Amino acid sequence: MMDKKDYRGVFVFVEQKNKEIENVSLELIGEGKKLAQELDQKVTAVVLGKGVKEIEKLGHYGADNIIYVENKDLDIYMTEPYTKALKEVIENKKPEIVLFGATAIGRDVAPRLAGRIHTGLTADCTKLEINEENSDLMMTRPAFGGNIMATIECPDHRPQMATVRPGVMQKEEKDTSRKVEIEKFDVRIEEKDKTYEILEVVEEKSNKIDIQEANILVSGGRGVGSPDNFKALEETAQILGGVVSSSRAAVDSDWMPKEVQVGQTGKTVRPDLYIACGISGAIQHLAGMEESEFIVAINKDETAPIFETSDVGIVGDLNKVVPALNEELKKLEKEKESL
Amino acid sequence: MNYNLTEEQKLLKKLYKEFTVNEVEPIAGEIDEEERFPVETVEKMKNNGMLGIPFPKKYGGQGGDILAYIMLVEELSKACGTTGVVLSAHTSLCCGPIYEFGTEEQKQKYLEPLAKGEKLGAFGLTEANAGTDAAGQQTKAVLDGDHYILNGSKIFITNAANADVFIVLAMTDKSKGTRGISAFIVEKEYEGFTIGKKELKMGIKGSATCELIFENVKVPKENLIGKEGKGFSIAMKTLDGGRIGIAAQALGLAQGAIDETVKYVKERKQFGRSISKFQNTQFQLADMQTKVDAARLLVYRAAFNKDNRIPYSNEAAMAKLFASETAMEVTNKAVQLHGGYGYTREYPVERMMRDAKITEIYEGTSEVMKMVVSANML
Amino acid sequence: MKIIVCIKQVPDTTEVRLNPETGTLIREGVPSIINPDDKCGLEAALVLKDKYDAQVTVLTMGPTQADFALKEALAMGADEAILMTDRAFAGADTWSTSLTLAKALEKMDFDLIIAGRQAIDGDTAQVGPELAEHLKIPHVSYVEALEKDENSLILKRRFEDGYHKVKVKTPCLITTLSEMNRPRYMKVGLIYDAHREKEIKKITFDDLDIRKEEIGLKGSPTKVKKSFTKGAKTAGKLYKDLDEKEAAKLIVEKLKEKFII
Numbered sequence: 004m005m006d007k008k009d010y011r012g013v014f015v016f017v018e019q020k021n022k023e024i025e026n027v028s029l030e031l032i033g034e035g036k037k038l039a040q041e042l043d044q045k046v047t048a049v050v051l052g053k054g055v056k057e058i059e060k061l062g063h064y065g066a067d068n069i070i071y072v073e074n075k076d077l078d079i080y081m082t083e084p085y086t087k088a089l090k091e092v093i094e095n096k097k098p099e100i101v102l103f104g105a106t107a108i109g110r111d112v113a114p115r116l117a118g119r120i121h122t123g124l125t126a127d128c129t130k131l132e133i134n135e136e137n138s139d140l141m142m143t144r145p146a147f148g149g150n151i152m153a154t155i156e157c158p159d160h161r162p163q164m165a166t167v168r169p170g171v172m173q174k175e176e177k178d179t180s181r182k183v184e185i186e187k188f189d190v191r192i193e194e195k196d197k198t199y200e201i202l203e204v205v206e207e208k209s210n211k212i213d214i215q216e217a218n219i220l221v222s223g224g225r226g227v228g229s230p231d232n233f234k235a236l237e238e239t240a241q242i243l244g245g246v247v248s249s250s251r252a253a254v255d256s257d258w259m260p261k262e263v264q265v266g267q268t269g270k271t272v273r274p275d276l277y278i279a280c281g282i283s284g285a286i287q288h289l290a291g292m293e294e295s296e297f298i299v300a301i302n303k304d305e306t307a308p309i310f311e312t313s314d315v316g317i318v319g320d321l322n323k324v325v326p327a328l329n330e331e332l333k334k335l336e337k338e339k340e341s342l
Numbered sequence: 343m344n345y346n347l348t349e350e351q352k353l354l355k356k357l358y359k360e361f362t363v364n365e366v367e368p369i370a371g372e373i374d375e376e377e378r379f380p381v382e383t384v385e386k387m388k389n390n391g392m393l394g395i396p397f398p399k400k401y402g403g404q405g406g407d408i409l410a411y412i413m414l415v416e417e418l419s420k421a422c423g424t425t426g427v428v429l430s431a432h433t434s435l436c437c438g439p440i441y442e443f444g445t446e447e448q449k450q451k452y453l454e455p456l457a458k459g460e461k462l463g464a465f466g467l468t469e470a471n472a473g474t475d476a477a478g479q480q481t482k483a484v485l486d487g488d489h490y491i492l493n494g495s496k497i498f499i500t501n502a503a504n505a506d507v508f509i510v511l512a513m514t515d516k517s518k519g520t521r522g523i524s525a526f527i528v529e530k531e532y533e534g535f536t537i538g539k540k541e542l543k544m545g546i547k548g549s550a551t552c553e554l555i556f557e558n559v560k561v562p563k564e565n566l567i568g569k570e571g572k573g574f575s576i577a578m579k580t581l582d583g584g585r586i587g588i589a590a591q592a593l594g595l596a597q598g599a600i601d602e603t604v605k606y607v608k609e610r611k612q613f614g615r616s617i618s619k620f621q622n623t624q625f626q627l628a629d630m631q632t633k634v635d636a637a638r639l640l641v642y643r644a645a646f647n648k649d650n651r652i653p654y655s656n657e658a659a660m661a662k663l664f665a666s667e668t669a670m671e672v673t674n675k676a677v678q679l680h681g682g683y684g685y686t687r688e689y690p691v692e693r694m695m696r697d698a699k700i701t702e703i704y705e706g707t708s709e710v711m712k713m714v715v716s717a718n719m720l
Numbered sequence: 721m722k723i724i725v726c727i728k729q730v731p732d733t734t735e736v737r738l739n740p741e742t743g744t745l746i747r748e749g750v751p752s753i754i755n756p757d758d759k760c761g762l763e764a765a766l767v768l769k770d771k772y773d774a775q776v777t778v779l780t781m782g783p784t785q786a787d788f789a790l791k792e793a794l795a796m797g798a799d800e801a802i803l804m805t806d807r808a809f810a811g812a813d814t815w816s817t818s819l820t821l822a823k824a825l826e827k828m829d830f831d832l833i834i835a836g837r838q839a840i841d842g843d844t845a846q847v848g849p850e851l852a853e854h855l856k857i858p859h860v861s862y863v864e865a866l867e868k869d870e871n872s873l874i875l876k877r878r879f880e881d882g883y884h885k886v887k888v889k890t891p892c893l894i895t896t897l898s899e900m901n902r903p904r905y906m907k908v909g910l911i912y913d914a915h916r917e918k919e920i921k922k923i924t925f926d927d928l929d930i931r932k933e934e935i936g937l938k939g940s941p942t943k944v945k946k947s948f949t950k951g952a953k954t955a956g957k958l959y960k961d962l963d964e965k966e967a968a969k970l971i972v973e974k975l976k977e978k979f980i981i
Contacts, residue, residue, distance in 0.1 A: 082861075107878060111849060113846075114844075114853075117814075117815065117850065118852075126844035126845060148841065151947050152947065152948055153946070153947040154946050158943060160941040198888070199860055199886050201886055205885070314956035315959070317971065318961075327968035328972070332981070
C-alpha cells in the first residue's frame with residue numbers, strides 16, 4: 004500500500020500535436036498552479052515528444068518545473084509508448100496529482116495509465132479543489148448526461164488523476180520573464196511497445212474558427228428550421244464579431260457541422276455572450292454553455308428550459324427577431340461610424 | 343386477465359416505435375401529397391420480418407401472433423394511415439385466407455413468399471354493384487378443363503397496383519346464391535388480368551386503390567381455395583380478421599392525432615398563456631384519450647380471441663365499429679384544437695382526419711358492424 | 721472470428737428532466753436503452769458477422785433488468801448473451817468495473833473485444849482502456865471505421881483535427897464512436913428467438929477468481945463524496961409580448977448595458 008506522504012507535486016500532462024503545445028495544457032497548468040499553491044507544492048509540466056516547439060512557454064504560463072521526455076517514438080501519439088513513459092515519470096517523481104486534458108489523447112492514455120498503476124481517475128472535471136481537512140483533491144464533474152454533478156475523491160491511491168475539458172479552466176497571464184529549467188527524462192521505447200502500427204496520419208483542418216476561442220457565439224437549434232435560416236444568425240455573428248455555433252439538433256439534421264456543436268457531446272464554451280436561437284435548452288446543451296457570461300435566449304415556447312438559464316429571455320419567433328436584431332445592430336453601426 | 347405487455351411484446355413495441363419514427367413518419371406527408379405508394383418502407387419492413395408476423399416459420403412467417411401483428415399496424419398508423427392499411431390488407435386479407443383455408447401446396451407456393459415479404463398481397467371482393475351487398479357477385483369463374491376462366495371486374499381494391507398475389511371472389515354457380523361463390527388465388531401475371539384506374543381519394547392517398555379487370559383470365563384449378571361454393575364463407579371469415587387490422591389502423595390514427603395535439607397545445611399561446619392551460623383543452627383531451635384507451639382494449643381483445651381460437655367475429659365487429667368512430671371523432675377534435683393551423687397541411691392532423699374516415703366504411707361499414715353485433719344478441 | 725461486445729443498459733439521459741420545484745431528477749418513465757456508443761459497437765460486430773461469419777457474444781455487467789438490453793442485442797443479431805450480475809459488483813467505479821469484466825473475459829476465448837467509447841450516464845470513457853490494460857491486450861479507442869485484414873484490423877482512429885489509420889493485431893480491444901454507423905433494427909423473428917430459443921448465461925461473483933474487497937465499492941479507488949443537481953441558475957427576466965422590432969431594440973439595449981457592444 005502506498006504511503007500518501009511520499010507523493011508530492013501537481014503534474015500536468017502536456018499534449019502536443021505536430022510539435023506544438025495544445026492550449027488545454029496551458030489551461031491545466033493555470034489550474035494546477037492554483038492547486039499546488041494551496042498544497043504548498045509545485046506544478047510540473049510533463050511533455051512527451053520529439054523536437055517540441057516553444058517548451059519554455061510552459062514556464063511563461065506558470066509551470067514551476069518542466070520535464071521533457073524526448074524520443075522519436077513519442078512524436079506522434081501512440082497509447083503504449085505514452086503510457087509507458089508516463090508510468091516511469093510518475094514512479095520516479097511520485098506526484099500527488101496528475102492532470103490531463105479530456106481530449107482524444109487524454110481520454111485514451113489516462114485510463115490505460117490509471118489501470119497500470121492502480122489508481123483512481125476522474126473524467127471531465129469542471130471544478131478542482133483541495134479538501135481543507137485532509138488535503139485530498141476534490142474533483143467535481145457532471146454525470147448522468149449532465150443532469151447531476153458529483154464530487155469525487157481518491158482517498159487511498161496516488162497519484163490522484165483527473166481529466167479536464169478544454170475551455171473549462173483558465174490560463175494564467177503569460178509572463179515571458181519567467182524562466183524555468185527543462186529537465187530531460189529518458190525512457191526506452193522498444194519495438195514491443197508499439198502495440199499497433201500507424202499506417203497514415205491524416206489532418207483535417209477546418210477553416211472555421213474554433214468556437215471555444217470565440218468571445219461571442221450566436222447559436223441555433225431545432226427552432227431555426229432549415230440551413231437557410233442560419234444565414235440570419237451568420238449575419239448577427241458577423242456584425243458582433245462572433246461565430247455561429249449550434250445545438251445537437253441542428254448538427255443531427257445536417258444543418259451545421261459537428262465542430263460547432265455545443266453541449267455534452269459537443270464542445271464546452273464560456274463566451275462573453277451566448278445568443279441561443281430556437282434552442283430549447285435541454286440539459287445536455289446547457290452543460291456546454293451555461294458558464295457563458297451573458298445568455299440571451301429567443302424561443303417560441305415560453306416553457307422552454309433555456310429561459311431558466313438565460314439572463315434575457317425573449318419569447319418570440321427567432322426567424323423574425325434575429326433579422327430585426329440585425330437591422331438594429333446595423334443602424335447602431337452606422338450611428339457609430341457617423342460620429 | 344392480464345392487461346400488461348409481456349417482455350417480448352415490450353421489445354416488439356420498441357422496434358415498432360423506432361421503425362415508425364425513423365422510417366415512416368419522415369415521409370408520411372410526402373406519401374400523402376404525392377399520392378404515392380411507400381415502396382421503400384415496404385422493402386424495409388420486409389427486411390425486418392414485418393410482413394408475415396402471425397404466420398409459422400415454416401411458411402416464411404415469424405412465428406408470432408395476431409396481437410403482435412396488429413400492434414405493428416397500430417404503431418405504423420400513428421404516423422401514416424396508408425402504411426398501416428398496406429400491411430393490414432396484405433397480412434389479413436391475402437395471407438390470412440391462404441393460411442386458414444389453403445392447401446399445403448398453396449401455402450408453400452403463395453403464403454411463403456407473401457409472408458417473407460417477397461410478394462405483396464391484395465383481396466378482391468367488392469364490385470361496382472356489390473359493396474355491402476357482397477353476395478351480389480357478378481364476376482364469373484367457369485371451369486374449363488384444368489382452368490377456371492375468370493371474367494368480370496372489382497373496384498376499390500387496396501394494394502392493387504403493387505400487389506403480386508390476389509384473392510379474388512367469383513360466382514361459379516349463380517343458381518346457388520351465396521353458396522355459389524368461390525375464392526381463387528390469382529397472380530398479377532396471368533394473361534387477361536389488368537389493373538385499372540387508380541382512385542383519387544379523400545385519404546390514405548398513398549394506398550393504391552384500383553380496379554381489377556378480368557378478361558378470360560385462366561386461373562389454374564389448383565388455385566381454388568377450399569371447395570367451390572365456399573368462397574363467400576371464406577370471404578366473410580377473412581373480413582372478420584381484416585376488421586381487427588382496420589380497427590388497429592383506426593386506433594393508431596386516433597392515438598397519433600392525440601399525441602400531435604398534446605405537443606401542439608403545449609406550444610401554442612393565446613390570451614397570454616399556453617392553450618394547454620385552458621380547461622376546455624384539458625377536458626377534450628381527457629375524453630379523447632379515454633375513448634382511445636377503450637378502443638385499444640376492444641381491439642386487443644379481438645386479437646386475443648383470434649389467437650386463442652375463441653370466436654371473435656362479434657368482438658372484431660365491435661372493435662372496428664368503436665375504433666373507427668372514435669378515430670373520426672378524435673381526429674376531428676384534434677384539428678379543432680389546432681385551430682386554423684390544423685386545417686393546413688403544415689400539421690399532420692388534417693391528413694389523419696381524412697385518413698380516419700375510410701375506417702368507418704371499408705371492410706364492412708359501421709352499419710354492417712351493427713348488423714353483426716345485433717345479430718349476435720337477438 | 722470471435723467477438724465479444726460489452727454493452728451497458730443506461731437510462732435515456734436525453735429524456736431526463738429536472739423537477740423545477742424540487743430541483744431533483746425525474747427518473748420515472750425514463751426509458752432504458754442500450755448505450756448509444758455500445759450499440760454502434762454491436763453493429764460493427766454484426767457487420768463483421770455478416771461479412772466473415774464472426775461469432776458475436778454480447779456481455780453486460782448490471783442489475784437483473786439489464787437482460788432487456790441483452791435481449792435487444794440478440795434481436796439485432798448477436799449469437800449469445802451473458803449477464804454479469806451480483807451485489808458484489810455494485811458501487812463500482814471504472815477501476816472495479818473494468819477489473820470485474822476482465823476477470824470474466826480472461827476465461828473466454830476472443831479475437832476482438834468491442835466497447836462503446838463512453839456511457840451516457842457515467843460519461844467517463846475509461847472502462848474500455850482500463851479493461852484492455854487488465855487483460856494486457858492492445859487497445860485502440862475512438863474508432864470510427866474498421867476493416868478486417870487476416871489476423872489484424874485496420875482502423876480509423878479519430879482525433880479532434882483528423883485521424884490515424886491504424887493496424888492492430890488481434891486479440892485486442894477497441895472502443896467505438898456513435899459516428900461509426902447506424903445500428904440496424906431488431907428483427908421480429910429474432911425478438912421471438914431471444915425470448916424463446918436463447919438462454920442468457922449468468923455470471924456471478926462465485927464464478928470469478930477474485931476477492932470481494934478487490935471489486936465493487938470496496939475495490940474502487942475513487943469514491944463519490946457527494947452528488948447534487950445543479951439547481952436552476954436563477955432565471956433572468958422573460959419578455960413575452962414583444963413584437964420583433966421591440967425585441968430587437970431590447971436586446972441591443974441589454975448588450976449595451978453589458979458593454980458587449
